[in-house]
Amino acid sequence: MTEFNYKTCTGCSLICEDILFPDAGSGSVSQAKNLCRKGQAHYQALFSERTGPLVEGSEVSLDQAIERAAEILRNASAPVIYGWSNCTLEAQEVGLALAAKIGAFVDDPSSYCEGQLMERILSGKIPSCTLDDVRNFADTSIFWGSDPSSTQPRHLSRFSYFPRGEKRQKSYEEERTCIVVDVRESPTARLCPNTTYRVLPGEDLQFLEAILAVLEGKIPKFGDKKKMIELGSIIKKTEYGVIFPGPAMLVSLQDQMDRFEELLRRLNEITTFKVVPMTGQYNSRGYSQLLFDRTGRVKGVKFTASGEAAEAPSLVEAVKGADGILVLGSDPLLDLPLGLARSFAAAPIIAIDPRRSLTADVARVVIPSAISGLETGGTALRTDGVRVTFEPSMKTNQLADEQILTRIMEAI
Amino acid sequence: MVGAMEIYMLLPKTNCKKCGLPTCMAFAVGLLGREKKLEECTPLFEEKKYEAKLAKLKEIVAPLESASETGLVIHPEKCFGCGNCVIACPVNVAAEPTRCGAGLGPESEKVILRVEDGVVVANNLQECKRFGPNKILCNACTATCPSKAIEFV
Amino acid sequence: MAVDVKVVTYRDIFQYGAGKMGLHSEEYLRLSASIILDKGDMASLGIAEGGKVLLENELNRVVLNATASADKPHPGLAFMIKSPWSNQLEGDESCPAGASGFRGIQAQISPSSESITQMDEILQRLRA
Numbered sequence: 001m002t003e004f005n006y007k008t009c010t011g012c013s014l015i016c017e018d019i020l021f022p023d024a025g026s027g028s029v030s031q032a033k034n035l036c037r038k039g040q041a042h043y044q045a046l047f048s049e050r051t052g053p054l055v056e057g058s059e060v061s062l063d064q065a066i067e068r069a070a071e072i073l074r075n076a077s078a079p080v081i082y083g084w085s086n087c088t089l090e091a092q093e094v095g096l097a098l099a100a101k102i103g104a105f106v107d108d109p110s111s112y113c114e115g116q117l118m119e120r121i122l123s124g125k126i127p128s129c130t131l132d133d134v135r136n137f138a139d140t141s142i143f144w145g146s147d148p149s150s151t152q153p154r155h156l157s158r159f160s161y162f163p164r165g166e167k168r169q170k171s172y173e174e175e176r177t178c179i180v181v182d183v184r185e186s187p188t189a190r191l192c193p194n195t196t197y198r199v200l201p202g203e204d205l206q207f208l209e210a211i212l213a214v215l216e217g218k219i220p221k222f223g224d225k226k227k228m229i230e231l232g233s234i235i236k237k238t239e240y241g242v243i244f245p246g247p248a249m250l251v252s253l254q255d256q257m258d259r260f261e262e263l264l265r266r267l268n269e270i271t272t273f274k275v276v277p278m279t280g281q282y283n284s285r286g287y288s289q290l291l292f293d294r295t296g297r298v299k300g301v302k303f304t305a306s307g308e309a310a311e312a313p314s315l316v317e318a319v320k321g322a323d324g325i326l327v328l329g330s331d332p333l334l335d336l337p338l339g340l341a342r343s344f345a346a347a348p349i350i351a352i353d354p355r356r357s358l359t360a361d362v363a364r365v366v367i368p369s370a371i372s373g374l375e376t377g378g379t380a381l382r383t384d385g386v387r388v389t390f391e392p393s394m395k396t397n398q399l400a401d402e403q404i405l406t407r408i409m410e411a412i
Numbered sequence: 413m414v415g416a417m418e419i420y421m422l423l424p425k426t427n428c429k430k431c432g433l434p435t436c437m438a439f440a441v442g443l444l445g446r447e448k449k450l451e452e453c454t455p456l457f458e459e460k461k462y463e464a465k466l467a468k469l470k471e472i473v474a475p476l477e478s479a480s481e482t483g484l485v486i487h488p489e490k491c492f493g494c495g496n497c498v499i500a501c502p503v504n505v506a507a508e509p510t511r512c513g514a515g516l517g518p519e520s521e522k523v524i525l526r527v528e529d530g531v532v533v534a535n536n537l538q539e540c541k542r543f544g545p546n547k548i549l550c551n552a553c554t555a556t557c558p559s560k561a562i563e564f565v
Numbered sequence: 566m567a568v569d570v571k572v573v574t575y576r577d578i579f580q581y582g583a584g585k586m587g588l589h590s591e592e593y594l595r596l597s598a599s600i601i602l603d604k605g606d607m608a609s610l611g612i613a614e615g616g617k618v619l620l621e622n623e624l625n626r627v628v629l630n631a632t633a634s635a636d637k638p639h640p641g642l643a644f645m646i647k648s649p650w651s652n653q654l655e656g657d658e659s660c661p662a663g664a665s666g667f668r669g670i671q672a673q674i675s676p677s678s679e680s681i682t683q684m685d686e687i688l689q690r691l692r693a
Contacts, residue, residue, distance in 0.1 A: 004519060018511075018516050018517045019517075020517075030529065031528060031529060032529060032530075033517055033526065033527065033528055034495070034516075034517030034526075034527050035493065035527065035529075035530055036492065036493035036494055036495065036527065036530060037491065037492050037493035037494075037530040037531065037578055037579075037582060038492075038493070038578055038581060038582070039493075039530070040493060040529060040530025040582075041530070041581060041582035041585040041586070042585060044530075044585065044586070045585035045586065048586070048587070049587075112664065113664040114664070135514070135515060145667070147575065147576065149492055149494055149559075149578075150492075150575075150576050150577055150578045151576050151578075153492050153493060153494040153495075153578065154494055154495050154515075156494065156496055157494055157495035157496045157498065157499040157500075157515055158495070158499075158515035158516070159515060161496075162496055162499040162500050162515070162556060163499050163513065163514050163515030164505070164509075164513045164514060165514075172500070172556075183573055183642070184573070184575065184636055184639075184644055185635075185636045185637070186575070187492070187558035187559055188558060190558055190559075191496075191556065191558055198637070200642070201573055201642075201667075201668045201669035202668060202669070246667075247664040247667045248573075248575075248667035248668065250664070251664040251665055251667050251668045252667075252668050316657055333649075333691055334584075334588070334649055335652070336652060336657070337652050337655035337656060337657040337665070337666075338625060338652055338653050338654070338655060338656075338657075338690075338691075339624075339656065339657050340657045341652065341691050342690075342691055342693070345691050345692050357588075358588065358649075358688065358691075361688075362691075362692060492578055
């Protein structure tokens with residue numbers, strides 16, 4: 001009987017725990033089992049373009065890089081710490097302690113639009129559940145502005161459509177319905193063409209109001225009337241429904257989230273309906289939860305000299321005025337819109353990253369780190385809040401993020 | 413996926429019976445079902461006037477040859493590694509009800525589909541429900557693929 | 566001749582993989598410096614499949630490869646994978662973290678004979 005030495009993937013926020021790396025001993029991820037294409041790319045990337053300690057583009061020792069990083073942060077009057085979502089909870093805790101110590105503004109990529117939903121879920125304003133609940137009980141999964149096949153590839157096969165569950169033994173063939181609401185025919189939409197609703201950009205509110213209308217038995221003012229009425233019937237027959245909103249829907253409804261709250265209230269009068277977020281990086285939720293527990297917010301927070309959180313500037317203002325930015329496991333120059341990316345590039349950056357990135361290439365100081373999930377262990381929160389603890393699969397000489405942050409703190 | 417009519421249109425259409433079947437249409441069906449090989453239609457290869465049609469036929473028939481007995485073809489360059497087919501396959505689920513049945517990766521060697529190096533691979537195709545004398549038209553794996561990476565020819 | 570389009574960004578697993586293997590690679594360029602246009606819009610602009618287009622708005626301009634959409638007609642709507650190319654035209658007022666692209670970026674499309682905007686060019690613009 002073979003012992004299965006299951007490992008964890010930190011490629012997306014599903015944090016799959018059934019990965020096998022038969023070649024881990026020789027430092028390779030070849031023939032990995034159960035890793036989806038995204039997880040495979042995430043890990044395969046590790047073996048190229050690893051960072052080494054750099055200051056102003058010159059190779060230095062790790063100690064020198066840490067020393068210079070501490071110097072920048074110590075002297076900064078408006079420091080910023082950005083990234084966070086690719087770090088373990090342990091690293092995030094140390095990072096927040098550092099932020100409090102130096103009075104930094106902290107923010108992560110998801111806080112603006114996805115943060116609106118996350119804040120409501122963490123505070124209980126919108127009901128949520130775990131993905132295991134989805135697998136066991138959900139008979140209607142609604143992907144609204146999200147395309148799990150491309151962003152969390154095993155979402156449908158592990159939880160939301162294809163597997164059997166406690167109350168869903170007949171699964172997708174007879175007992176589960178998958179609904180997609182999107183502007184285009186995404187790969188996920190191809191799987192359920194009869195229950196795909198085409199909604200153009202900015203029309204999400206009208207679509208939402210149309211659902212509320214059909215639930216009242218009224219004729220909807222938006223969309224194909226017959227299809228909307230059908231949707232109403234599906235909802236009324238649902239025993240346990242789950243909505244998975246994606247960034248497309250959240251940015252569209254960002255000023256009307258109270259209507260989304262109203263929709264959930266109404267749905268829960270008829271039956272049970274939950275919302276599970278679709279977070280980007282593997283520990284986005286972990287960071288949001290930690291910040292929420294500390295400050296009651298998930299959006300950008302400015303720590304003051306006394307260590308307490310205060311009213312914060314916007315990310316754009318904070319970065320424009322920053323005289324020291326610590327970027328943790330993120331690549332803002334790759335991901336952010338033009339203006340903000342330029343503001344980042346103009347400030348003195350300390351990049352802590354296992355791998356070369358656009359941001360690391362412009363950074364004043366580069367500090368190499370171990371890849372969490374492969375080379376270091378730790379704890380993270382899956383997109384549904386379930387705590388996952390993992391051990392490393394490979395040995396490394398690199399320091400883990402929390403070790404680097406601790407050393408920076410000591411040097412300050 | 414190519415049809416018998418498409419193949420028939422490229423054949424000599426003389427019903428010469430040199431392949432052992434009574435009509436060219438029967439040969440087209442036989443080619444599709446992998447019971448006949450293109451080489452068995454000797455006029456196609458011997459007579460110059462069929463050169464262009466032969467070239468086109470070779471192109472069409474190539475995926476049929478690489479397909480398995482069940483007709484399964486995987487295009488790894490299109491595969492997302494999502495595991496939908498692994499979880500939907502009834503043979504996989506029967507072999508591992510607490511793993512494939514519940515959305516997890518398989519442990520045994522008995523399964524047909526598994527994800528390796530980020531894409532799906534197929535083994536044990538003789539266990540597939542489309543194979544053998546009692547074959548049925550099961551399409552669980554192809555119907556659940558978001559990218560047509562897994563097909564039947 | 567230019568046509569107004571709303572460019573909606575989306576995520577693609579193959580472009581993600583290409584990016585992981587190398588942000589300066591041919592594959593990443595091919596998948597990112599591309600835009601999917603409605604067939605009718607392409608015809609009215611006289612752009613052939615794989616032809617080059619200039620995508621421009623008040624923020625910036627990029628030259629991309631155009632492919633015809635296989636989806637139901639969507640005149641006035643174009644699709645781009647979220648990438649440094651799409652970020653070049655995205656403002657940060659409504660969603661600084663870059664999600665506004667999912668709701669659509671207003672821009673103009675016209676045929677172009679310039680060469681495709683390279684990654685180096687994008688980087689230079691960020692450092693400027």
